[in-house]
Amino acid sequence: MTILIAYATTEGQTARIAEFAADSLRAEGRDVSLLRLEAGTVPAPDPFDAAILAGSVHAGHLQPALIAFAKTQAARLNAMPSLFLQVSLAAAGEEEDEWDDLRRIAARFVEESGWTPDRVEHVAGALNFPEYNFVVAWVMRRIARSHGVEFDPHGVTEFTDWEALRTDLAEWARGIQG
Ligand SMILES: Cc1cc2nc3c(=O)[nH]c(=O)nc-3n(C[C@H](O)[C@H](O)[C@H](O)COP(=O)(O)O)c2cc1C
Incomplete structure (x- = not known):
């Protein structure tokens, strides 16, 4: 199996x-x-x-x-x-x-x-800033901030x-x- x-x-x-x-x-x-x-x-x-x-x-x-x-x-x-x-x-x-x-x-x-x-x-x-280009990083930071979550704006933050x-x-x- x-x-x-x-x-x-x-x-x-x-x-x-x-x-x-x-x-x-x-x-x-x-x-x-x-x-x-x-x-x-x-x-x-x-x-x-x-x-x-x-x-x-x-x-x-x-x-x-x-x-x-x-x-x-x-x-x-x-x-x-x-x-x-x-x-x-x-x-x-x-x-x-x-x-x-x-x-x-x-x-x-x-x-x-x-x-x-x-x-x-x-x-x-996860949020994975090292993998994002400049525009995606900007958008994802805005989304994360609007949700009030704690995250590393330059690194990886796992929510799994x-x-x-x-x-x-x-x-x-x-x-x-x-
Ligand atoms: C450009 C972009 C768009 C995303 N759009 C959504 C979305 O519409 N809804 C959502 O819940 N998560 C969204 N996410 C979050 C991803 O689903 C999450 O980061 C996931 O961990 C990505 O999995 P992967 O690393 O295997 O691709 C988005 C992430 C990025 C970078």
Whole structure:
């Protein structure tokens, strides 16, 4: 029984989350294969029996590489246990309208790809200023300040709740045979 973790990342936090998911599932004795989805490529993965797909939200959208992968693998994914991890900054807060947006983005992804995950988890990401260009950094500082969060305006500030993620993963994996 192999669990595939396929993920798209723009600034790197979803990669960290995918690696963490792989480590915590391996620690429970699971066989895990990690696949990074890059722009323009839809790699054919090795055989797998359950899947976690992960991607992050930028300006209301998930990475095209993630959508393309889910589309091409939808029939296969729909026939096995699956989990979608949607990474965003809004998931770090409690603003109802922002959560409505997150749910809409996930629902649009399901509709567009034809893949219906058994479970969707919203995971808080990070602010990653070393990865931003000047304009993006300016915008992200304004957004972070308007939300009143504490952050490092030149470094990386993680909002990911690793223990909550470990619990969610373990709960999902308990439902899988083998
Ligand atoms: C240009 C840009 C736009 C973003 N837009 C959104 C957004 O619309 N909603 C949201 O909740 N988070 C948004 N974020 C936050 C990202 O989802 C968050 O930083 C996440 O950790 C990025 O994951 P990655 O490093 O794997 O790409 C945005 C970040 C950037 C840099």
